[in-house]
Amino acid sequence: MIPAVMPTYARADVAFERGAGVYIWDTDGRRYLDFGAGVAVSALGHAHPHMVQALGEQGGKLWHCSNLYRVPGQEKLAGRLVGATFADTAFFTNSGVEAWECGAKLVRKYHSAKGQPQRWRIITAEGAFHGRTLAGISASGGEKLTKGFGPLVDGFDHVSWGNLNELRAAITEETAAICVEPIQGEGGIRPATLDYLRALRATADEFGILLYLDEIQTGYGRTGKLFAHEWAGITPDVMCVGKGIGGGFPLGACLATEAAAVGMTAGTHGSTYAGNPLAMAVGNAVLDVILSPGFLERVERIGRLLWQRVQPLAQRHPSVIAEVRGSGLMLGLKAVPPCGDVITALRAAGLLTVPASDNVIRLLPPLIIGEEHVEEAVAILDRVLSDQAAHA
Numbered sequence: 001m002i003p004a005v006m007p008t009y010a011r012a013d014v015a016f017e018r019g020a021g022v023y024i025w026d027t028d029g030r031r032y033l034d035f036g037a038g039v040a041v042s043a044l045g046h047a048h049p050h051m052v053q054a055l056g057e058q059g060g061k062l063w064h065c066s067n068l069y070r071v072p073g074q075e076k077l078a079g080r081l082v083g084a085t086f087a088d089t090a091f092f093t094n095s096g097v098e099a100w101e102c103g104a105k106l107v108r109k110y111h112s113a114k115g116q117p118q119r120w121r122i123i124t125a126e127g128a129f130h131g132r133t134l135a136g137i138s139a140s141g142g143e144k145l146t147k148g149f150g151p152l153v154d155g156f157d158h159v160s161w162g163n164l165n166e167l168r169a170a171i172t173e174e175t176a177a178i179c180v181e182p183i184q185g186e187g188g189i190r191p192a193t194l195d196y197l198r199a200l201r202a203t204a205d206e207f208g209i210l211l212y213l214d215e216i217q218t219g220y221g222r223t224g225k226l227f228a229h230e231w232a233g234i235t236p237d238v239m240c241v242g243k244g245i246g247g248g249f250p251l252g253a254c255l256a257t258e259a260a261a262v263g264m265t266a267g268t269h270g271s272t273y274a275g276n277p278l279a280m281a282v283g284n285a286v287l288d289v290i291l292s293p294g295f296l297e298r299v300e301r302i303g304r305l306l307w308q309r310v311q312p313l314a315q316r317h318p319s320v321i322a323e324v325r326g327s328g329l330m331l332g333l334k335a336v337p338p339c340g341d342v343i344t345a346l347r348a349a350g351l352l353t354v355p356a357s358d359n360v361i362r363l364l365p366p367l368i369i370g371e372e373h374v375e376e377a378v379a380i381l382d383r384v385l386s387d388q389a390a391h392a
């Protein structure tokens with residue numbers, strides 16, 4: 001018999017009841033160190049007092065009013081995002097994939113508004129993940145995401161990740177944009193080199209197409225900068241944001257330059273819930289903390305420490321961990337045995353991590369972790385990896 005909850009997830013048999021900071025407790029009262037953060041979502045950990053207060057205060061005033069009216073929280077959050085990034089304008093959404101899809105629509109609309117409607121195709125990378133709508137899986141392209149869901153949405157051309165010549169060769173008269181993640185997340189923490197990102201910017205300019213970055217997982221401080229593209233010293237024309245932006249409240253945003261958003265006029269795009277006062281109260285509270293003086297520098301510092309402490313573990317247990325990769329607080333441990341077995345063992349030992357493609361264990365802790373949490377995670381990792389090595 002089919003479960004009442006449609007069985008589309010391969011769930012671990014554990015349920016959580018409450019969280020505080022970087023810890024989360026299951027229904028049996030067991031405590032775990034949360035280095036998954038609900039897949040990079042709980043950027044400020046669990047039950048952050050500033051977020052709890054913002055949600056509570058707004059909850060007693062007004063949850064929803066629709067986008068038929070001005071929403072002051074949107075004006076505030078959009079203004080702050082514009083102030084902190086390349087962008088001139090922001091569209092809010094309820095999820096990452098909706099933010100991604102807004103960007104995909106925007107790049108088509110841009111060329112259409114510029115009198116070049118034939119430019120509608122988007123180049124994406126193999127191993128990419130842009131979300132689970134029909135267009136999202138079509139853009140992502142992997143068999144695991146798309147099998148049985150065809151016919152897919154047309155207009156996405158896939159090229160190998162990191163191969164500039166192949167990408168340039170794929171650009172035609174119909175190309176509207178290049179869309180990539182600065183570090184592929186679901187694909188297995190596969191970073192672009194900074195030179196590759198710079199080359200994508202130059203290529204987009206050369207061909208008169210848009211550079212569209214999916215920073216849903218890499219953004220909001222995850223790599224130690226507000227957005228990962230800052231490391232390369234470039235800016236995109238369009239960017240989608242999700243996950244950490246709401247710190248656990250469903251929220252996403254599509255950011256764009258004024259030039260790129262030229263076609264996004266009244267009536268062209270919308271959403272009932274998106275950017276409602278409740279979401280905006282939380283979104284503004286998250287940003288208060290992320291943009292507070294020294295916060296991102298601290299993330300960068302703690303990210304370096306995590307790298308320094310995890311890298312030797314991999315070297316000590318080569319029969320379990322083949323490679324460590326990533327940036328900041330977004331690390332991938334490429335496993336030798338099935339990564340699911342290691343993740344299960346880590347969970348049993350009190351450490352939550354997240355699987356990714358390419359047999360990778362992701363470490364995506366809340367951005368608020370301290371040195372003591374790094375040491376605690378490393379101690380658990382060392383113990384579990386030793387165990388795994390002994391059984392290999």
Ligand SMILES: *Cc1c(COP(=O)(O)O)cnc(C)c1O
Nearest residue numbers: 095096097129130131185216217
């Ligand atoms: C998670 C993710 C998405 C999809 O976000 P949802 O909120 O699940 O719709 C899209 N792109 C990237 C890079 C992601 O990591």
